[in-house]
Amino acid sequence: MVGRSARPDQTNGHEPFRTETATDRVPAAMLPSIISVCNFKGGAGKSTIAVNLACALHRATGKAGVLVDADRQATAATWAKAGLLPVKTVTRLLHEAKPEERYPGMLWVTHIKGLAASNPFVVIDLPPGLQYSIAAVTTVSDLIVIPVNPSGIDFHSTSGFIALIQKSRELRRSDRPACVIVPNRLDRRTTIAHKLSLYEQFGEPIAPAIGMRTAFAYAFDHGQWVGDYAPGSAAHREIDRLAQLVLDGACDTGG
Ligand SMILES: Nc1ncnc2c1ncn2[C@@H]1O[C@H](COP(=O)(O)OP(=O)(O)OP(=O)(O)O)[C@@H](O)[C@H]1O
Ligand SMILES: [Mg+2]
DSSP: OOOOOOOOOOOTOOEEEEEEEESSSOOSSOOOOEEOOOOOSTTHHHHHHHHHHHHHHHHHOOOOOOOEEOOOOHHHHHHHHTTSSEEEEEEOOOOOTTOOOOSSSSHHHHHHHHHHHHHSSSEOOOOOSSSHHHHHHHHHHHHHEEEETTTTTTHHHHHHHHHHHHHHHHTTTOOEEEEEEEEEEEEEOOOOOOHHHGGGOSSSSSSOOHHHHHHHHHHHHTOOOHHHHHSSSSHHHHHHHHHHHHTTTOOOOOO
């Protein structure tokens, strides 16, 4: 859950430089229709990445995507409350299913497919800890963005999730869902490169890391995404880089 933080000073320590962002580049035609931001682990940065990625994709493509809050904690919906996000936000909760349910989350899948049919892209902020309903996510998604803690603490839960994604591809007889691992909250004072390399064994794409950036928390406080709250900041550039990776099809498994 994103926490509230004190109002920062005017610059927040962000340098007022301007560099190339995804918005400046020609968008690729590869935009996946349904992008889920998900991991079993709580607090990995799902909501932060979902909200900012949705906005960055919108800015980069000019397409009016929709951000879906699927988590009853309502972090994305709260972020959007001030009406300052450039994307439309809707709530479609995915609840944990009971083990005996035959098709967990099926109604939710129908809702998401409906949104995808009437919007250029859908970015979904998922709750932590899904177990029986996770199949709904792997079934409906074109791309799953998996934020992980670079310390490696999420490694075992991520490993289980990636095995499910790979199984889902077999069942769907498809290269979908694609996935990308996104190391988040990288603190450059600690050397954890060897921990990150753990994730390479999955054979799935790993995005450049997103740093530990206070701009994300402040952007939440102000109801904005980082591209509006701190344009040109490191946080903005990192999110734009992730958006560009998605647009370039660099997360595809090659089918
Ligand atoms: N790159 C980052 N730099 C600094 N703080 C971050 C970063 N990413 C996330 N945070 C902070 O970490 C906390 C958890 O983030 P967030 O709510 O996005 O995680 P989550 O995975 O959605 O959590 P939950 O599992 O509860 O839904 C928040 O306080 C958020 O501001
Ligand atoms: Mg969340």
